[in-house]
Amino acid sequence: MSCTEKSNKYWSYDNPSEWSKHFPSANGLCQSPININTIDTIPKFYSPFIFSSKYNSDELFILSNNDQQIITTLAKCTNEQNTNELWFTGSDLNGRFYFVNFHMHWGRNDKHGSEHEINGHRFPAEAHFVHKNYDNGQIVVLAFLFTIDNNEHSEWEKYANVASQLIKTHDRTTCIFNLNRLMQVKDREFFRYIGSLTTPPCTEGVIWTIFSHEIPIKEESLNLLRQNIMQKAYRPVQPLNDRTIFRNYEYSKMI
Numbered sequence: 001m002s003c004t005e006k007s008n009k010y011w012s013y014d015n016p017s018e019w020s021k022h023f024p025s026a027n028g029l030c031q032s033p034i035n036i037n038t039i040d041t042i043p044k045f046y047s048p049f050i051f052s053s054k055y056n057s058d059e060l061f062i063l064s065n066n067d068q069q070i071i072t073t074l075a076k077c078t079n080e081q082n083t084n085e086l087w088f089t090g091s092d093l094n095g096r097f098y099f100v101n102f103h104m105h106w107g108r109n110d111k112h113g114s115e116h117e118i119n120g121h122r123f124p125a126e127a128h129f130v131h132k133n134y135d136n137g138q139i140v141v142l143a144f145l146f147t148i149d150n151n152e153h154s155e156w157e158k159y160a161n162v163a164s165q166l167i168k169t170h171d172r173t174t175c176i177f178n179l180n181r182l183m184q185v186k187d188r189e190f191f192r193y194i195g196s197l198t199t200p201p202c203t204e205g206v207i208w209t210i211f212s213h214e215i216p217i218k219e220e221s222l223n224l225l226r227q228n229i230m231q232k233a234y235r236p237v238q239p240l241n242d243r244t245i246f247r248n249y250e251y252s253k254m255i
């Protein structure tokens with residue numbers, strides 16, 4: 001996930017193994033992303049997600065190229081302290097988590113691009129919807145994996161068309177999106193673990209929720225992003241170490 005813009009000149013996706021020279025947290029024991037071995041995950045009951053009604057309405061967003069990623073923020077939210085009407089509660093998380101930004105990670109071709117892997121499988125892209133509880137600073141990321149499929153939702157087609165026009169650093173534009181149509185959460189299965197930001201400063205203590213159902217996206221859409229802005233925008237998987245990964249479903253449903 002993305003962090004502060006001022007960090008950008010010290011890192012690039014060409015050398016993620018050297019990020020720790022400037023950002024010591026990148027060498028921590030609880031880093032993200034990770035590979036999720038489903039057989040090692042622990043089942044757990046979670047209360048439902050409750051999203052505010054604004055997730056279901058068309059909202060104006062600002063997309064900006066920060067040299068490493070395209071970051072999409074709510075247009076009427078002028079600074080971090082300004083909470084907005086896009087928030088969720090539930091899923092055994094304490095308090096309200098306000099929308100901060102969403103962005104996407106992808107690779108040079110369809111064989112890679114996601115940050116998280118499931119059973120060693122890489123996906124062509126991964127989207128992160130970053131949320132924050134401003135009472136205690138807790139960051140929660142809702143992550144979605146993609147699969148190449150022509151049955152793409154028009155909302156993602158719109159995103160690819162608009163984002164791919166932001167060719168130069170600091171290029172920005174506005175666009176209307178509906179977050180529910182982008183995220184497609186519904187009653188989906190997910191994994192939950194504690195990790196870190198996946199971009200410098202790689203701060204730990206981030207709560208990750210990775211939805212296992214893949215979102216369809218056309219290869220043409222990913223090609224627009226790869227060819228026009230960044231060929232590669234993801235961090236490789238990091239050691240799991242002693243961490244536990246939970247899942248919100250029973251194994252019987254996997255067979």
Ligand SMILES: [Zn+2]
Pocket residue numbers: 001002103105128198
């Ligand atoms: Zn991210």
